[in-house]
Structures are given as structure tokens and as C-alpha cells.
Amino acid sequence: MLVIKPKVDFVVTVEAEITPDLAEDLEKAKNFEVYYGKDKVKLKELFEITKEGDDKKLVLDGDFSKVKWIGCRMEDGEIVVKGNVGANCGAYMKGGKITIEGNADDWLGAEMSSGEIVVKGNVKNCVGCAYYGDMQGMKGGKITIEGNAINYIGEKMAGGEIEIKGNAGDFIGTEMTNGLIVIHGDCGFVGGDMKGGEIRIGGKFELMPTFKKSEEGFVGDVNVGGKGVVKTL
Amino acid sequence: MHHMLHIKNGIVIDTKNGIKAEKMDIFVKEGKIVEESEIDKSQCKVIDASNKLVVAGGVDMHAHIAGSKINTGRTMRPEEMRMVRQIANKFRASVGRVLLTSPAIGYEYAKMGYTTSFEAAQPPIGALHTHEELDAIPMVDKAALPVFGNWHFVFKYVAENDIEKLKTFIAWAIERTKGFGVKVVNPGGVEAWMYGGNCRSLDDEVPNFGVTPREIITSLIKATEELNLCHSVHLHCNNLGNPGNFETTIETMKLANGFSNDKRQVLHVTHVQFNAYAGSSWRDVGSGAAEIAKVVNGMDNVTIDMGAAIFGHATAMTGDAPFQFTLHKLLGARWSNKDSEVEGGAGIVPIMYLPKNPVHALQWAIGLELGLLVESDKVVLTTDFPNGGPFTEYPYVMAMLMSKKMREKELERVSPYVQKAANLPSIDAEKTLDEVMHMTRALSARVLGLENKGHLGVGADADISIYDFNPNEIDTSNDYEIINKAFRNALYTIKGGVIIVKEGQLVDEVWGTTYWVDATNKVDTEAIEEDLDKYFELYYSVEKEHYGVEEAWIKNPTRLVMG
Ligand SMILES: [Zn+2]
Numbered sequence: 001m002l003v004i005k006p007k008v009d010f011v012v013t014v015e016a017e018i019t020p021d022l023a024e025d026l027e028k029a030k031n032f033e034v035y036y037g038k039d040k041v042k043l044k045e046l047f048e049i050t051k052e053g054d055d056k057k058l059v060l061d062g063d064f065s066k067v068k069w070i071g072c073r074m075e076d077g078e079i080v081v082k083g084n085v086g087a088n089c090g091a092y093m094k095g096g097k098i099t100i101e102g103n104a105d106d107w108l109g110a111e112m113s114s115g116e117i118v119v120k121g122n123v124k125n126c127v128g129c130a131y132y133g134d135m136q137g138m139k140g141g142k143i144t145i146e147g148n149a150i151n152y153i154g155e156k157m158a159g160g161e162i163e164i165k166g167n168a169g170d171f172i173g174t175e176m177t178n179g180l181i182v183i184h185g186d187c188g189f190v191g192g193d194m195k196g197g198e199i200r201i202g203g204k205f206e207l208m209p210t211f212k213k214s215e216e217g218f219v220g221d222v223n224v225g226g227k228g229v230v231k232t233l
Numbered sequence: 234m235h236h237m238l239h240i241k242n243g244i245v246i247d248t249k250n251g252i253k254a255e256k257m258d259i260f261v262k263e264g265k266i267v268e269e270s271e272i273d274k275s276q277c278k279v280i281d282a283s284n285k286l287v288v289a290g291g292v293d294m295h296a297h298i299a300g301s302k303i304n305t306g307r308t309m310r311p312e313e314m315r316m317v318r319q320i321a322n323k324f325r326a327s328v329g330r331v332l333l334t335s336p337a338i339g340y341e342y343a344k345m346g347y348t349t350s351f352e353a354a355q356p357p358i359g360a361l362h363t364h365e366e367l368d369a370i371p372m373v374d375k376a377a378l379p380v381f382g383n384w385h386f387v388f389k390y391v392a393e394n395d396i397e398k399l400k401t402f403i404a405w406a407i408e409r410t411k412g413f414g415v416k417v418v419n420p421g422g423v424e425a426w427m428y429g430g431n432c433r434s435l436d437d438e439v440p441n442f443g444v445t446p447r448e449i450i451t452s453l454i455k456a457t458e459e460l461n462l463c464h465s466v467h468l469h470c471n472n473l474g475n476p477g478n479f480e481t482t483i484e485t486m487k488l489a490n491g492f493s494n495d496k497r498q499v500l501h502v503t504h505v506q507f508n509a510y511a512g513s514s515w516r517d518v519g520s521g522a523a524e525i526a527k528v529v530n531g532m533d534n535v536t537i538d539m540g541a542a543i544f545g546h547a548t549a550m551t552g553d554a555p556f557q558f559t560l561h562k563l564l565g566a567r568w569s570n571k572d573s574e575v576e577g578g579a580g581i582v583p584i585m586y587l588p589k590n591p592v593h594a595l596q597w598a599i600g601l602e603l604g605l606l607v608e609s610d611k612v613v614l615t616t617d618f619p620n621g622g623p624f625t626e627y628p629y630v631m632a633m634l635m636s637k638k639m640r641e642k643e644l645e646r647v648s649p650y651v652q653k654a655a656n657l658p659s660i661d662a663e664k665t666l667d668e669v670m671h672m673t674r675a676l677s678a679r680v681l682g683l684e685n686k687g688h689l690g691v692g693a694d695a696d697i698s699i700y701d702f703n704p705n706e707i708d709t710s711n712d713y714e715i716i717n718k719a720f721r722n723a724l725y726t727i728k729g730g731v732i733i734v735k736e737g738q739l740v741d742e743v744w745g746t747t748y749w750v751d752a753t754n755k756v757d758t759e760a761i762e763e764d765l766d767k768y769f770e771l772y773y774s775v776e777k778e779h780y781g782v783e784e785a786w787i788k789n790p791t792r793l794v795m796g
Pocket of ligand 1: 354
């Protein structure tokens with residue numbers, strides 16, 4: 001296990017595609033290259049890194065809200081973020097687990113295909129979405145958010161599950177083809193151009209007028225010949 | 234910076250001057266190739282090119298590198314911009330997978346040893362934008378071809394059979410747009426598209442104008458030849474992208490009969506791969522490349538370029554707006570449609586060529602068939618960037634043309650449909666290195682009418698590339714991997730006498746020139762003034778006085794006055 005602590009308050013964002021693979025070799029971790037603004041630097045120049053035990057785990061201790069791409073493409077092992085985390089956390093993730101004790105930024109778990117992300121606080125926009133121009137968002141795995149999220153949840157989602165225990169904003173499951181979104185609280189517009197999959201909502205929400213009521217719930221979006229299901233929890 | 238250069242002991246291939254892999258020295262002074270006697274050896278930088286191939290810089294005569302189409306493509310495809318090639322440092326940031334940013338275009342050409350590239354379809358009203366973008370492309374010389382085939386003025390003068398006014402209009406338009414020649418895209422068809430139609434055959438009438446593609450093409454060839462422009466009519470045929478279209482292509486080529494020019498072709502038919510389909514539907518589509526090759530080989534006044542399709546990402550972008558709509562419907566992919574007032578239109582659709590897709594594999598095969606079956610003095614190597622794929626894959630195409638063994642290996646991974654629908658599996662021909670150098674240098678320069686490009690004779694521009702193999706020792710049939718690798722990373726690229734690439738890495742940045750053609754000396758624009766005034770008042774969104782590009786606005790222009 002590696003414990004990683006920021007040495008300073010970052011002036012610009014850090015792009016650090018760090019994964020639990022780093023826990024295997026302290027020296028390699030220290031010399032891992034990241035971008036600080038436009039400068040390529042070594043991880044040890046920005047962070048204090050210590051090794052404790054042999055498990056495949058990173059503990060990020062401190063404010064990581066300006067550190068992007070944590071856990072990007074990770075395949076196994078575990079990351080625990082003690083505070084807040086920056087954008088694109090868990091993007092393209094293939095396995096393992098990320099736990100964020102604070103808040104997460106935009107693009108959490110974007111295009112992830114497997115593994116698990118748990119956020120104890122709130123999350124911003126584009127949870128489990130497809131990056132602009134890409135054909136598929138989240139394809140598998142699970143994202144659990146204890147707090148609230150803002151707009152764009154599971155856009156172009158093709159599999160897996162997103163569960164939000166609080167409220168969410170607009171554009172839930174837009175162009176979704178498969179998978180499950182559960183929102184316990186209230187949210188805004190749901191299901192635009194939805195082709196498949198299921199959305200379950202506990203509180204109030206606004207459905208597009210292009211859904212038909214059926215025994216299962218609301219089915220649509222009929223504009224795209226969709227068979228997606230929206231229903232109350 | 235400018236040095237005198239002595240390129241020593243290189244193995245030179247210069248097809249224009251009949252030099253076939255001979256050991257010789259090349260001397261450079263003030264950006265030109267000179268005689269040895271002009272060089273002061275004590276002041277001159279020596280490049281040891283022993284056992285290395287030395288050729289002229291590559292000339293790409295058809296690519297889409299600037300203007301509203303590629304820019305709309307970039308806007309539509311943010312996913313293209315996730316590939317960072319280079320972070321800003323000594324050189325500018327360079328980004329893009331296939332749809333490269335402007336600096337990336339210049340840098341990637343330079344790394345391959347290409348030093349000239351022409352934008353092949355400029356919407357005339359977007360000329361200023363096109364030149365702004367060309368000005369942002371470093372390393373290469375460039376130019377743009379404005380499109381004429383759907384311009385209302387052209388229809389009017391063709392309908393009136395007034396070649397004098399057509400010539401006057403062409404000269405006026407090329408001067409105003411600071412263009413290079415007469416590009417024609419789906420003549421009449423794009424106008425018909427304004428009403429939801431198309432002109433798929435040469436005799437389909439253009440709505441409201443009473444003219445046909447046959448008449449438009451013939452009149453434009455006649456006018457271009459009478460103006461004696463350095464480049465011929467450059468034609469994207471009608472009926473592009475449809476099964477069975479090879480017959481339209483052949484019929485179109487025959488329109489060149491009766492015209493001749495001592496220096497060059499009178500008709501260049503472009504990205505023929507997209508116009509070489511046999512069959513009657515996508516279910517029985519086949520290759521019409523052999524039939525087309527037979528016709529081209531039998532004519533002495535027509536040239537073509539391949540428009541080869543490369544497996545992987547690409548973006549279809551043409552002035553052929555109805556075709557782009559068909560493609561959008563076929564693929565279900567994103568689509569953008571452009572309307573350039575009374576001049577034509579365009580469309581953009583992302584595409585990815587997949588080896589296992591029967592149609593894509595056939596397109597891939599047809600592009601190569603054209604390169605193999607057409608005589609090397611009549612076919613230029615292109616991918617119609619970014620329609621058939623990235624120009625950065627030219628080395629792959631070069632290697633494929635030279636090696637049957639490589640083709641056999643590639644055929645194993647593509648859809649078996651190619652075995653019955655294409656000629657490629659049965660073609661044994663292998664182009665020689667001389668021929669491939671000709672198809673990428675001397676021929677493309679001649680097609681464009683650039684006398685100082687594509688060769689290494691005294692007086693030529695000192696655009697030189699050196700590659701890391703000995704042409705006298707390489708076995709192009711078997712060493713295809715070496716070929717494919719060597720042409721991606723030039724050992725040296727020299728542009729106008731400046732070393733810009735060394736061992737595949739950028740070492741210096743230069744700004745090439747933008748050529749434009751001035752034929753206004755041959756006409757009296759007074760003759761069309763009244764028509765121009767009327768059309769600008771009635772139909773254009775801009776005033777005539779505000780239309781066009783002044784030479785002073787271009788970073789580094791070269792005006793070519795037509796003789
Ligand atoms: Zn083109």
C-alpha cells in the first residue's frame with residue numbers, strides 16, 4: 001500500500017493517471033510521470049509517497065480536488081481518497097475499487113467497463129457518461145453516490161449500474177442503451193433518446209412526453225424507437 | 234536557417250531527369266538546387282547521404298487540409314482531438330488522430346518527407362478562412378483549388394455557350410479567391426441537391442438551368458485550356474460512392490477526347506477509388522478498377538489519383554453534398570451539411586473502414602488496384618485525406634504497391650468478399666521504387682504544373698527528402714517492413730534549403746509559400762462586370778467589394794502569372 005500526500009496547494013491542475021499498479025514498486029511510483037499544467041514532472045516532486053505493507057492499494061491523503069484522472073484505466077486493486085477528488089476519476093476503469101470519502105468532480109467513471117466506485121459526498125456532472133464524440137458511456141461495473149449529483153448521468157450508458165442516494169439534475173440516461181440508473185431523490189429531465197435499459201426514481205422527476213405508459217412503467221423514447229423503461233422506485 | 238548544402242554520395246532517384254538510383258551529389262544554395270560550381274565548399278554544410286535514398290520532397294496534389302470542411306469535421310469530432318502528438322515547446326502543440334490541427338498537418342507531412350500539399354476543394358466564399366488556415370500550416374508549400382462545378386455563373390455561361398465569359402469568370406474567380414485552378418465537384422449535382430435531388434448521370438439536367446454535367450465539364454475543360462492554366466480541370470465525378478458508378482467515370486474521362494496540352498493532362502479525375510464500383514447494389518458491388526485502368530492507360534490526356542482507403546478512422550468530407558447525405562443514411566453516422574450560397578455545398582460524415590466489412594475491404598482493394606493497374610505516369614498516390622484515411626499512411630500504400638507478399642499478408646485479415654468481388658488477389662504486378670517515387674513526386678508536380686517541384690534538377694526548389702535505406706540493395710518485394718517504416722520517418726527533410734527534419738524528428742520550422750494563379754491578363758473582366766453586380770446584389774450575402782482575398786492578407790504568397 002502507498003500513502004500519497006500532496007506537498008503543496010496546487011496552482012494549476014495535475015493530470016495523474018495513477019493506478020494501484022504503482023503500489024508494487026515504490027521507486028517506480030516516485031518516478032511516475034505526471035503533468036503539472038503543461039510541465040511533465042515526477043510524482044515525487046508533487047507528492048510525498050510512503051509505502052506501508054504489500055497490498056495493491058493507494059491511499060490518497062489530502063486535497064486531491066485539482067488532481068485529475070486518478071484510477072484511469074485501472075484493472076484491479078483499490079484506491080481510497082480521503083478527501084475530494086478531481087475530474088475523470090475512474091475513467092475507462094476496468095476493475096478494482098475506488099472509494100472517495102469527500103466529493104468527486106465531473107466525468108466520474110466515464111466509459112468505465114467494470115469495477116466499483118463509491119462516493120461518500122456529492123458529485124458534479126457527467127457521471128458514467130461517454131466522452132464527447134464517443135459512441136458508448138459506462139458499459140459495466142457500479143457507481144454509488146451517497147450524496148447528490150448534478151447534470152448528465154449515464155449519457156450513452158450501455159451497461160452497469162449507477163445509484164444516487166440523493167438528488168440529481170437534468171438529462172438522466174440520455175441516449176442510454178442498457179444498464180440501470182437508480183435515483184432515490186428528485187431529478188429533472190429523464191430518458192431523452194433512450195433506447196434501452198432502465199431508470200428508477202424515488203422522488204419527483206420530469207419525463208419526456210415521448211414515453212408511453214405501460215404495465216412496466218413508462219417505455220420510450222418513441223422518437224428513436226426506444227424500449228427503455230422509466231419507473232418509480 | 235539557410236545554408237549552402239552539399240548532399241554527398243546519396244543514391245538519387247529523380248524520374249523527371251532520368252536518374253535511376255545513381256550515386257551522385259546534390260548542391261543547394263539560397264533554397265534552390267544549383268551546379269557544384271556555384272557552391273563555396275568552405276562555407277557549405279555537408280550531409281553524408283552515403284547509401285541512402287535521396288529524392289525530391291513529396292508533393293500531395295489532393296488533400297483536405299484547410300477550410301470550412303476540415304474545420305467543421307474537427308468541430309463535429311471532438312474524439313479526434315484526444316491524440317496529443319506534441320506538447321508546445323520549441324514547436325507548436327500538435328493534436329489530432331486523423332483530423333489533425335493545422336500545425337500537426339505541416340509537421341506530419343514534414344516527418345514523411347513531403348514538402349507540398351494542396352487543399353483540393355475550397356468553397357469560394359470561404360476563401361479567406363481557407364487562406365487563414367493555410368497560413369497556420371508550417372513546413373509545406375500549399376495552395377487551394379476553388380470549386381466551380383455548381384457555381385451559378387458557370388451554369389449561366391455554359392447555358393449561353395459563352396466560353397469567353399466563362400474564361401473571364403474563371404480568371405476573375407481564381408484571382409479573387411487566390412486560388413490555383415479549376416476544381417469541379419459533382420457538377421450540377423450539388424445544385425440539384427438544393428432541391429433534394431442529384432445529377433447521377435452526365436445527361437441529368439440541372440434544375441432551373443437547362444445544362445447538364447456533360448456540358449459543364451466540357452465547357453470548363455475548354456475554358457481552362459484556352460486560359461492555359463498551369464493545372465487542368467480537377468474533377469470529382471458525378472455518381473460518386475454508388476455501385477455501378479465506374480461506367481459514369483469512364484464516360485466522363487472520355488470527355489477529354491479532343492483536347493490536348495503539351496505539358497500535362499487536360500483532365501485530372503480525382504480519388505477514383507470512390508468512383509470505381511461495379512455492380513448494381515451494395516449486395517453485389519464489385520471492382521470496376523480494371524475497366525477504368527484500361528481507359529486511362531489508353532488515353533494520353535487524362536490522369537487520376539487513387540483516393541486509397543486505409544483501414545481505421547477517417548472522415549468523409551466533400552463538396553458533394555448529396556453523396557454525403559447518402560453516406561449518412563447508409564452509416565447512421567453524424568452528418569453536417571454546408572451550403573455555400575450560389576456556389577455549391579458540402580457535407581461531412583465520420584467513417585471507420587473495417588477490414589472485416591465487405592464493402593470497406595472492397596474499397597481498400599479498389600484503391601490499391603488503381604495504383605497497380607494504371608500506368609505509373611498516370612496515377613498519383615493519395616488517400617483523399619481524410620476521406621480514405623490519413624495521409625500519414627502513405628508509406629503503407631507505397632509498400633503495398635511494391636510488394637505482393639505484403640498484399641497477400643494483408644488479404645488474410647480482410648473480408649473474404651474481396652476474393653470474389655475484387656481483382657486485387659490476382660494482381661501480381663509490383664511497382665518499382667522508381668515508379669512509386671514518380672507517383673508521389675514528379676508526376677504530382679507535373680499534374681499541378683509546378684515545374685520546380687518533384688525533381689532535383691538544377692533550378693528546382695531545394696525540397697529534398699533522404700530516407701534510411703539503399704535503393705540499390707533493398708528488395709522491395711520482401712523488405713516491405715523496412716519500406717513502410719523508412720517512409721514514415723525521413724532521415725532528412727529539407728524544405729527550400731532548410732533542414733526541417735532529422736532522423737524523423739522536427740529540428741526547424743519554416744513557412745512555405747501559398748501559390749496562387751493570376752490569369753486576369755488574358756481576359757477583360759469588364760465583360761462580366763454587369764452580371765457580377767447583378768448576382769451579388771440579388772443572391773449573395775456579401776457585397777462584391779467585400780468578396781475575396783487580397784494578396785497582402787496572405788502570409789507568404791507567390792503569384793503565378795499565366796503565360
Ligand atoms: Zn477530395
